Amino acid sequence: DAKTTQPPSMDCAEGRAANLPCNHSTISGNEYVYWYRQIHSQGPQYIIHGLKNNETNEMASLIITEDRKSSTLILPHATLRDTAVYYCIVRVAGLTGTASKLTFGTGTRLQVTL
Amino acid sequence: SAVISQKPSRDICQRGTSLTIQCQVDSQVTMMFWYRQQPGQSLTLIATANQGSEATYESGFVIDKFPISRPNLTFSTLTVSNMSPEDSSIYLCSVEDNRDWTQYFGPGTRLLVL
Numbered sequence: 125d126a127k128t129t130q131p132p133s134m135d136c137a138e139g140r141a142a143n144l145p146c147n148h149s150t151i152s153g154n155e156y157v158y159w160y161r162q163i164h165s166q167g168p169q170y171i172i173h174g175l176k177n178n179e180t181n182e183m184a185s186l187i188i189t190e191d192r193k194s195s196t197l198i199l200p201h202a203t204l205r206d207t208a209v210y211y212c213i214v215r216v217a218g219l220t221g222t223a224s225k226l227t228f229g230t231g232t233r234l235q236v237t238l
Numbered sequence: 239s240a241v242i243s244q245k246p247s248r249d250i251c252q253r254g255t256s257l258t259i260q261c262q263v264d265s266q267v268t269m270m271f272w273y274r275q276q277p278g279q280s281l282t283l284i285a286t287a288n289q290g291s292e293a294t295y296e297s298g299f300v301i302d303k304f305p306i307s308r309p310n311l312t313f314s315t316l317t318v319s320n321m322s323p324e325d326s327s328i329y330l331c332s333v334e335d336n337r338d339w340t341q342y343f344g345p346g347t348r349l350l351v352l
Contacts, residue, residue: 158340160343165275165346167330167332167345167346168281168330168332170239170340170341224286224334224339224341225271226271226281226283226332228280228282230280
C-alpha cells in the first residue's frame with residue numbers, strides 16, 4: 125500500500141469547517157483513499173472513501189485532486205465530538221487476502237475548540 | 239455497516255497467563271483482522287483470519303504467541319499467550335464488508351498485564 129503523509133495535529137473552532145489534508149504521491153491507479161477516525165482509544169470509525177471522484181456522505185466530504193496525489197477530508201461544521209485522530213489510508217479494495225489490509229500511519233490529531 | 243462486538247471489553251491479567259478475546263459480527267464476512275494498538279501508538283495488524291484456513295500473520299507476530307481461531311463466518315478469537323507487561327495494549331477486531339470491501343472495527347479490548 126502507498127504511504128500517506130498527514131500533519132501531526134490541527135486545531136479547529138467549533139462550527140467551522142475542518143479541512144484535513146493528506147498526501148499520497150505514490151498512489152497506484154487501483155488504490156482507494158480511505159479515511160477513519162479514532163476517538164479516545166475507541167475502535168476506529170470509518171468515515172468515507174473514494175477512488176478519483178469527490179465523495180460526500182452524512183459525515184464528511186472527500187476531495188481528491190485530479191492527479192490523485194493528495195486529498196482533503198472536510199468536516200463541514202466541526203463539533204467538540206469530532207475531536208479525534210484522523211487516519212488517511214490508501215489500499216486496494218475488492219481483493220481478498222493480505223492485499224486488503226489497512227496500514228495505519230500516525231494520523232492527524234484534530235482538536236476542536238470552543 | 240457491520241456491527242462488531244468484542245469480549246471482554248477490558249481485563250487485567252497476571253504475567254504468564256493467557257487471555258482469549260472474542261469477536262462477533264452480525265453478518266457473514268469472509269475477511270476478519272486482528273490489530274494491536276500499544277499505548278500512544280497507531281494500529282498494527284497482527285493477522286488476517288479467513289474461515290476455513292490458517293490465519294496469516296504479519297512480520298513480528300507468531301502463531302504460538304497469538305493463536306487465532308475462525309470457526310465460522312461470524313466469529314473469531316485471538317489468544318494472547320504467556321503474557322508479559324509488554325502485551326498491555328488495545329486489541330481490535332475488524333471485518334471486511336463483503337458488499338463494498340470497507341473494513342469496520344470493533345470497540346476493542348483493553349488489556350493490562352501486571
